Amino acid sequence: MFGDSGKKDRETYHENILHTIIEAGQADVFILSLCDTIKRLIVDKLHIVGDIFDRGARPDIVLDDLMMHHGVDIQWGNHDILWM
Structure with missing residues (x-):
């Protein structure tokens, strides 16, 4: 009585x-x-x-991956600044 009459049609559509x-x-x-x-x-x-650059091998790859994110904001730590 209160069910969604189009629910079955949507389920079939999604399954297809x-x-x-x-x-x-x-x-x-x-x-x-x-x-x-x-x-x-x-x-x-x-x-x-x-502190990205003191957390293991190849932080450059980690940074490259992070920079691919559409909304990244990086606050550099003391280890990052030393690395630069």
Whole structure:
């Protein structure tokens, strides 16, 4: 009586989309893209509070990855400044 009359239609529509993605062999690409989208939507700002360069090997790679984020803000720590 109070149910959503279009719910079944939406479920069928979504199932058809997923089946098409799977049949096209694009499930892995779809899942990875969906995960990237969710990460971007959930993390609006990424604030790094210093000392990236004393936390293990290859901090340059870590910094490169961080800079790929759409909303990163880095506050340099004393170890970072020494490294520079």
